[in-house]
Amino acid sequence: MNKLSRDFYERDTLVVAKELLGKYLVYNDNDEEVVVKITEVEAYKGIDDKACHTYGGRRTPRTEVMWGEAGHAYIYIIYGMYYCLNVVTENIDNPCAVLIRGVKPVKNITKMSYNRYNKAYEELNSYQKKNFSNGPGKLCKALSLDLTQNGMDLLSDNLYIYDNKENIVDIKKSKRINIDYAEEAADYLWRFYI
DNA sequence: TGAGGGATGGCCT
């Protein structure tokens, strides 16, 4: 098992974001292991990035984890109803993160399906299967992540990312999603997907 | 297949 090291996360956010594609995210929930493959991410580059929660040096209870050590999970509530999972990057006091926007189930899809729809995967309709975990709120629901896991160390045994040694060749990029308020930063091509 | 809109509540000023 090639669990990603602290060094991996303590680097430039754009580099980490791209290299997270194809990696496997593991969550041990009550001794039931769920594994997914990361397929879509976005980079949020700290105090100079108008789309970032820490833009302008904002440091609040919500963003506190981003100001800390790289390799921890930053989870927040969005639109009052959903959770988003981020990975903290760069150094302490340089509050950057990578948002995990999409994943594909690798192991224990049954548990994920019950988390998501309270149904077996085989019972889902084609729309539900197609949109199973292709969004930040959806993947948190599928993995059963909420604020309980905020700040969790990704070098722990409960929540971590490992390198499956898959060769990712064709990385696509685009503007980040739903950050129209971010002026010129809304045009940066900091969304990466495979 | 895509656009349009409602739900919903914590966070921050």
Added chain:
DNA sequence: GGCCATCCCTCAC
């Protein structure tokens, strides 16, 4: 009091 790194349903085509 306004904003928001979303999701899902509806409806039209």
